[in-house]
Amino acid sequence: MAETIIKTLKKPWTVGGQAASEIEVRPPTMADVCDAEKEASPLQPNSFNIQMACRVIVRAGSFTGPFAPGHFRAMRPAQFDEITQTLREAEALGEE
Secondary structure (H helix, E strand, O other): OOOEEEEEEEEEEEOEEEEEEEEEEEEOHHHHHHHHHHHHOOOHHHHHHHHHHHHHHEOOOOOOOOHHHHOOOOHHHHHHHHHHHHHHHHHHHHHH
8 A cells, every 4th residue: 555644734633632733644445435435525625525524544643543424514714725735745645
């Protein structure tokens, strides 16, 4: 499997009862995509991206999951955009 991306967050994310200042993300597989599509339509990009994040985030700080959609609900859109950008970077990493 390809490497992972570790991204320092601009604002800590409280997840699993801890403040996480960085996330580690792996490239997605087609199984991840198909599983995410079962839970949320790609025509609903925020819901779909949350489902993808649940599957490909390896850790947030020392919290290793499991990640669930509820972990993302309190985030501001700009903070979630930072995560979706990291998802795109990890996807590109998997193409190399």
